[in-house]
Amino acid sequence: xxxxxxxxxxxxxxxxxxxxxxxxxxxxxxxxxxxxxxxxxxxxxxxxxxxxxxxxxxxxxxxxxxxxxxxxxxxxxxxxxxxxxxxxxxxxxxxxxxxxxxxxxxxxxxxxxxxxxxxxxxxxxxxxxxxxxxxxxxxxxxxxxxxxxxxxxxxxxxxxxxxxxxxxxxxxxxxxxxxxxxxxxxxxxxxxxxxxxxxxxxxxxxxxxxxxxxxxxxxxxxxxxxxxxxxxxxxxxxxxxxxxxxxxxxxxxxxxxxxxxxxxxxxxxxxxxxxxxxxxxxxxxxxxxxxxxxxxxxxxxxxxxxxxxxxxxxxxxxxxxxxxxxxxxxxxxxxxxxxxxxxxxxxxxxxxxxxxxxxxxx
Amino acid sequence: xxxxxxxxxxxxxxxxxxxxxxxxxxxxxxxxxxxxxxxxxxxxxxxxxxxxxxxxxxxxxxxxxxxxxxxxxxxxxxxxxxxxxxxxxxxxxxxxxxxxxxxxxxxxxxxxxxxxxxxxxxxxxxxxxxxxxxxxxxxxxxxxxxxxxxxxxxxxxxxxxxxxxxxxx
Numbered sequence: 001x002x003x004x005x006x007x008x009x010x011x012x013x014x015x016x017x018x019x020x021x022x023x024x025x026x027x028x029x030x031x032x033x034x035x036x037x038x039x040x041x042x043x044x045x046x047x048x049x050x051x052x053x054x055x056x057x058x059x060x061x062x063x064x065x066x067x068x069x070x071x072x073x074x075x076x077x078x079x080x081x082x083x084x085x086x087x088x089x090x091x092x093x094x095x096x097x098x099x100x101x102x103x104x105x106x107x108x109x110x111x112x113x114x115x116x117x118x119x120x121x122x123x124x125x126x127x128x129x130x131x132x133x134x135x136x137x138x139x140x141x142x143x144x145x146x147x148x149x150x151x152x153x154x155x156x157x158x159x160x161x162x163x164x165x166x167x168x169x170x171x172x173x174x175x176x177x178x179x180x181x182x183x184x185x186x187x188x189x190x191x192x193x194x195x196x197x198x199x200x201x202x203x204x205x206x207x208x209x210x211x212x213x214x215x216x217x218x219x220x221x222x223x224x225x226x227x228x229x230x231x232x233x234x235x236x237x238x239x240x241x242x243x244x245x246x247x248x249x250x251x252x253x254x255x256x257x258x259x260x261x262x263x264x265x266x267x268x269x270x271x272x273x274x275x276x277x278x279x280x281x282x283x284x285x286x287x288x289x290x291x292x293x294x295x296x297x298x299x300x301x302x303x304x305x306x307x308x309x310x311x312x313x314x315x316x317x318x319x320x321x322x323x324x325x326x327x328x329x330x331x332x333x334x335x336x337x338x339x340x341x342x343x344x345x346x347x348x349x350x351x352x353x354x355x356x357x358x359x360x361x362x
Numbered sequence: 363x364x365x366x367x368x369x370x371x372x373x374x375x376x377x378x379x380x381x382x383x384x385x386x387x388x389x390x391x392x393x394x395x396x397x398x399x400x401x402x403x404x405x406x407x408x409x410x411x412x413x414x415x416x417x418x419x420x421x422x423x424x425x426x427x428x429x430x431x432x433x434x435x436x437x438x439x440x441x442x443x444x445x446x447x448x449x450x451x452x453x454x455x456x457x458x459x460x461x462x463x464x465x466x467x468x469x470x471x472x473x474x475x476x477x478x479x480x481x482x483x484x485x486x487x488x489x490x491x492x493x494x495x496x497x498x499x500x501x502x503x504x505x506x507x508x509x510x511x512x513x514x515x516x517x518x519x520x521x522x523x524x525x526x527x528x529x530x531x
Contacts, residue, residue, distance in 0.1 A: 036450050039434040043448035141476070148481035154450035155481075159460070160473030162453050164446045166460055167467055171475040201469060228470020 001072060002081045005088075006324065011110040012129060013088060014315055020307040021130045022298040023246045025178040025218065025314075028089070028127040029136045031144055032120040032163045032172040034154040040164040041098070041117040049101030049117050056116050059150040060105050065143060066114075069107040075100050083320030089127065094118055112143065119164050120172075122147075129311070131242065133175060133235050141231075160227060170227030175235055177242050178207070182217040182295050183252030184245075190214075193245060201225045202241055207287075207314075216287030216314060221245065253295070257358070265355060268296050275347040281340040286317045289343075300357035306350060313346065369394035431455045487520050494520070 009015050013026060034040055035055070038048050060066055074082070074095060082096040091104050095118045102117040115123040124147075126140040147153075154162035160170035168174075184190045194204045207218045221242065223234050257264055271292035274281075281289075290310055297307040315321060322335045322342070330338070367376040369392060376392035428438045432455070436448035441456055453460065464471045494517050501510035 034450065039449040040447065042444075042446065043434050043436065144476075145478075145480050148478045149484065151481070152485065153478050153481055155478050156450075156453055156473070157477075158457075158472055159453055160475060161478075162447075162450045164448075166445070166447070166463055169464070170468065170473045173475075225468045227464060227468035228472065228474055230475040233474075 001077060002084060005070065005106065005110065006084065006321075008108070008110065010108060011088075012127065013110065014312045018129055018308060019304045020311055022307075023180055023249050024131040024242075025180055025311055026127055026129050027132045027136050027175075027177050028125060029133070029140050029173065029175045030123055030125040031140060032161065032168050033122040033124065033144070033147070033151075034162055034164070035121050036152040036154045038121075041102075041119065041121060042164060044117075046100055049099070052121050053101045053103055053116050056114075056122060056151065057103065057105070059147060060114050060116075062150070063143065063146055065107045065112050066105050069105055069112075071103060071105050074098055074102040074104070080320060080324055084324050087315055087318040087320045090125075091115055092118060092123070095123075112139075120168070129308070131177060131246075133177070133239055133242075137175070137231065137235060167224075168226050171229070171231050171234060173226055173231055173234060174222050175238055176220050176222030177238075179219050179221060179242070179245060179249070180217055180291065180294055181219055181245070181249050182291050183249045183256055185214070185217045187252045187256050189248070189252060190219075193248065197221065197241055197245070200237070200241060202238065215284050216291040218287075218291070218314070253298075257299075261358075265358065268292050268299075268301065269353060269355075272296070272347065272353055275343050277344065278340045279344075280336045281343060282336050283317055283319055283322075283339065286339055286343060287314065290314055290317065293347075296353060301353045301355065302350060309346065313343065317343065367392040369397050371397040429455050429459070484524070487524055491517060491520055 005011070035052060038044060038052055041049060041052070044052065057071060061069075061071070072081075072085075074091075077085070079096075082091065085091040085104070085106075086093055086096065088110065090106055090110060090113045092115065095102055095104065095115050098117060102115070104116065105114045106112070111127055113125050115125075124140060124144060126136050126143070128136050156162060161172040163169055163172050181190065181193075184193055197204060201224045203222050203224045205220045205222075206214045207216060207220065221238075223238050226234070229237070271289040275289050275293065290313055293302065294307060294310045296302045297304060297310060316325075317339055319332075319335060322339050323330050325342075326335070326338050367379065368374065369376045372394060374394035374396070377395050378393045378398035379391075426438060430437045431448055431452045433451035434448035436452050436456075438456070438459065441447065441452075441459060447453060447456060447460075461471060494513050498510055498513040498517065501507075501513060
């Protein structure tokens with residue numbers, strides 16, 4: 001079912017032609033919305049759920065961004081297909097486990113997805129590579145307003161947009177940025193950063209959200225609080241925190257380079273060698289090696305064009321993607337072989353690392 | 363070693379001590395092994411701050427009045443157990459229980475952001491249209507044709523306005 005999506009040559013996260021930015025992988029904003037006159041998904045009967053689904057689907061399908069999009073009924077997706085969509089950040093784990101009457105709309109370039117009957121009736125998400133809070137907000141705001149044109153959303157002047165869980169009340173907005181922070185991790189500063197931002201009502205999680213670890217030195221940082229501040233205020237506060245984390249990361253990288261030059265270059269060089277020659281790679285090891293390759297691009301040791309390749313491989317080396325590419329039913333051990341094959345082919349085509357550029361950096 | 367703390371759910375010896383900082387406020391919860399397991403505190407996948415906040419509120423007020431949502435049937439006990447509401451109307455029924463939870467959870471307790479203006483305008487003009495349609499039907503029935511024509515024009519102008527709005531957006 002999802003084949004056209006995987007093979008798409010316009011997908012934002014895996015086929016981006018942009019050079020990408022150091023540190024920031026992508027920006028995402030999501031809004032939770034509910035219909036006014038029917039129970040929230042968890043409390044709805046199956047006929048109410050399917051009413052909600054068809055009502056929302058009709059309205060969403062009529063909107064501009066979805067004209068060339070696709071709709072998937074969760075009940076019709078295989079477990080593997082669901083896993084692939086989760087790995088592409090297009091659906092949540094919660095949606096995968098939902099009862100009948102859940103679905104997702106995904107637009108052509110996979111920058112917009114709308115989940116129906118997840119925790120809330122609607123979970124709208126827009127994403128873009130790089131650091132783009134403002135422009136992603138503008139897009140999702142416009143989309144949300146046109147959705148209201150045909151749906152009565154649950155709203156109160158006191159509590160704002162009404163959501164199944166009070167943690168999402170008010171703006172029901174969660175803005176997040178995916179940051180690549182090897183400098184802060186290697187120099188042992190990440191704990192401190194997490195503690196500091198937690199105090200500001202900001203959450204730090206791993207690549208795949210709640211409970212996932214920070215493999216590949218990738219962290220998802222987002223606002224915890226949604227009520228009491230306007231969308232602009234939430235995003236400007238978050239934006240300042242992101243900028244300060246990015247500054248700290250860059251400082252940490254240069255400090256580490258200055259103090260441990262040989263060690264860092266050795267790590268990057270070895271990682272490149274492993275990626276070009278390994279025959280067995282599990283997904284954790286692959287992500288950690290790829291993290292060093294992204295760092296190599298940021299340091300100028302590999303051409304900038306290769307940054308988006310590394311970002312694509314972050315996703316394509318996930319277990320679901322490897323399995324999907326190989327066809328169903330491949331054992332974990334065989335997955336590690338085909339992951340290594342894929343990475344060898346990709347990295348054999350790259351120019352060798354340019355260690356000289358690094359000497360000009362400090 | 364600190365004094366033996368009791369589980370805040372069942373009064374057994376607490377062996378799991380959780381401290382979280384929200385809005386610079388320190389929240390401490392002590393749980394016994396069994397309750398910690400049951401609440402999912404030891405399982406990083408299933409654990410969320412929101413659930414914990416709602417569950418700790420549960421313990422503190424055993425004798426609280428039982429409310430029930432007239433729309434979806436959610437009860438106070440349901441809300442305390444899951445930390446979630448059942449439908450939009452629940453927020454009226456359970457407002458007194460929701461408000462105190464929000465203080466610890468958010469930057470403020472009142473909405474300060476976007477308002478669904480598009481939906482409000484649409485609902486407003488729909489209500490106006492319904493009134494005018496009724497008036498039109500009545501005027502026709504009473505053979506008050508001059509009045510009927512006036513209502514018909516008003517209806518048309520609201521419809522035109524809605525249409526041009528739709529084209530612009």
